[in-house]
Amino acid sequence: MNAHTVRSLATLAVVSALVAGCTWVKIPDDARALPLLEASEVAQCKRLGSITTNVAWKVAGIERGENKVRVELDNLARERALTMGGNAVVRESIHEGTGDYTAWMCP
Known part of the structure; x- marks a missing residue:
């Protein structure tokens, strides 16, 4: 490997590590x-x-952690349910960064 390739790989590794630790929501x-x-x-x-x-x-072709993605999807669903007048959420499914939920108003 030449020096340029090594630098590129090192930069990609650093960026990937930073992105993996980010909470975007x-x-x-x-x-x-x-x-x-x-x-x-x-x-x-x-x-x-x-x-x-x-x-x-996925960021730069690298999958983010399954748990991190699930938590972010759940939090977005909670926020949306609140704007709909709800006080509870049911997760229906999650697949490749998309989550389907139902908002509920419970006694």
Whole structure:
């Protein structure tokens, strides 16, 4: 390897490490407090609507951590549910940076 290739690989490694540690989604504390429930827990609740959230699941061709992506999708869904008048969220599915949820108003 020549010096240019080594520098390029080193730069890519540093950028990848920095990106892997980033949290890209910031939400208000009141949205963060909304519970993420299972479908079986919302029988007494009113369905408010569907929510689809998206975050980057790959950066420069490198997959971000599954847990980090899930947390960011969940937080975005919580924030959206709050704007819909909801106080709970049910996760339906997550795939490649897209999450499908349902917003609920529970007693």
